Amino acid sequence: MVLMGNTTRRDFVSGLAAALGCGSLPLAWSAAQERQQSRATAAGAPARTEAEYDRMVKLALNENPYGPSEAVMKAMTDAWKYANRYGYPDGGIVEAIAGHHGVKPGNVLLGAGSAEVLKAADDAFLPDHRKVVGVQPTFETVYRYATNSNARALMVPLRKDYTVDMQEIIRVTKLNARDVGLIYICNPNNPTGRVVPKDEIRLLLDGIPEEIPVLIDEAYHHFVDNPNYEPSLKYVLEGRKVIVTRTFSKIAALAGMRLGYGIAPREMIEQMRTVTYGSSINAIVKHGGVAALKDADHDAKIKQLNKEVREQTMAELRAMGFELIPSDANFFMVNVRRDATTVGEEFRKRGILVGRKFPPMDEWLRVSVGTADDMRRFVAAFKEIVPGRAG
Numbered sequence: 045m046v047l048m049g050n051t052t053r054r055d056f057v058s059g060l061a062a063a064l065g066c067g068s069l070p071l072a073w074s075a076a077q078e079r080q081q082s083r084a085t086a087a088g089a090p091a092r093t094e095a096e097y098d099r100m101v102k103l104a105l106n107e108n109p110y111g112p113s114e115a116v117m118k119a120m121t122d123a124w125k126y127a128n129r130y131g132y133p134d135g136g137i138v139e140a141i142a143g144h145h146g147v148k149p150g151n152v153l154l155g156a157g158s159a160e161v162l163k164a165a166d167d168a169f170l171p172d173h174r175k176v177v178g179v180q181p182t183f184e185t186v187y188r189y190a191t192n193s194n195a196r197a198l199m200v201p202l203r204k205d206y207t208v209d210m211q212e213i214i215r216v217t218k219l220n221a222r223d224v225g226l227i228y229i230c231n232p233n234n235p236t237g238r239v240v241p242k243d244e245i246r247l248l249l250d251g252i253p254e255e256i257p258v259l260i261d262e263a264y265h266h267f268v269d270n271p272n273y274e275p276s277l278k279y280v281l282e283g284r285k286v287i288v289t290r291t292f293s294k295i296a297a298l299a300g301m302r303l304g305y306g307i308a309p310r311e312m313i314e315q316m317r318t319v320t321y322g323s324s325i326n327a328i329v330k331h332g333g334v335a336a337l338k339d340a341d342h343d344a345k346i347k348q349l350n351k352e353v354r355e356q357t358m359a360e361l362r363a364m365g366f367e368l369i370p371s372d373a374n375f376f377m378v379n380v381r382r383d384a385t386t387v388g389e390e391f392r393k394r395g396i397l398v399g400r401k402f403p404p405m406d407e408w409l410r411v412s413v414g415t416a417d418d419m420r421r422f423v424a425a426f427k428e429i430v431p432g433r434a435g
């Protein structure tokens with residue numbers, strides 16, 4: 045956060061306490077946290093050689109271990125003929141996304157991954173020293189981008205049961221209403237895997253000044269099986285200042301190909317479009333994306349497999365006496381009761397990549413759900429690294 049450079053630490057902390065309007069511990073993204081994060085990332089860092097990487101069990105980055113569907117592979121293979129072109133037919137990807145969600149093409153912004161749309165939202169809605177409000181821990185990329193634009197992140201701690209404290213988000217937002225440029229909600233939340241219940245999304249939107257944009261990141265939408273969850277697209281259709289982001293990286297298994305999108309009211313899309321590069325997405329993945337949207341059977345199969353393997357693995361860890369957070373995503377958290385980075389390094393030595401540390405949940409390990417075989421290897425290593433009943 046740039047203001048760390050312009051202000052003394054005491055000014056910064058007291059200013060922030062005022063921003064949060066309470067004596068409770070203020071949380072803001074800081075350079076120190078940034079350094080801690082990059083150290084923490086080491087456990088999930090890429091392997092040195094291709095052969096080493098290929099051998100690893102990859103449970104660090106919430107990828108889809110099964111790969112894209114045959115239909116998507118075929119569409120992408122057929123699109124290679126456009127590799128040398130700029131003005132190629134793009135398969136109608138924007139229209140296909142719009143049609144899929146019942147919105148107009150003008151409501152859709154493509155990104156090279158949904159991360160590009162998150163960056164566009166930060167750049168568009170967080171000019172000079174505007175604040176972003178969200179929880180901690182969450183998918184902190186949004187706070188990091190905000191840091192780049194001199195904005196300050198006001199991070200509300202999760203409740204004791206690792207759910208989002210929506211009343212507190214509303215309170216902090218109202219207290220800072222003139223300065224808040226964006227609210228970020230990840231649903232289900234990464235890294236906890238817990239959904240934000242539909243009533244609480246409604247509570248948020250009804251509880252804050254209506255001109256404040258809310259970004260609802262639904263990267264893991266397709267894995268959810270929970271009656272308390274509801275996609276937030278309906279708020280865009282109502283004309284609320286809501287941006288919903290989705291990605292082809294997870295259920296469609298196209299993480300390495302980079303395609304995601306945001307859906308929002310047209311004026312918000314235009315504001316974000318002005319700060320995007322405009323040609324970051326390749327021909328191949330556009331065709332893959334169109335095919336993926338049609339492949340509901342594949343999505344259902346992946347969702348089911350993910351659920352079975354996740355529940356089986358979580359049941360084994362629970363039977364060993366470990367505490368877990370219920371998950372609606374393709375990852376889960378287990379309390380290893382020791383430093384998560386150290387545990388991650390032990391896994392890495394055994395050829396398994398697991399999630400980095402997510403402060404302040406320093407003793408919780410985030411584990412992506414791999415194939416059944418991946419998870420057998422994970423559980424075997426877990427027994428060696430974190431033996432017996434913890435505590």
Ligand SMILES: Cc1ncc(COP(=O)(O)O)c(C=O)c1O
Pocket residue numbers: 105106156157158159160183230234261263264290291292293299302303304
């Ligand atoms: C919550 C969340 N949002 C967005 C992203 C970015 O994904 P991508 O840029 O691949 O769409 C991720 C990646 O893991 C994520 O976990």
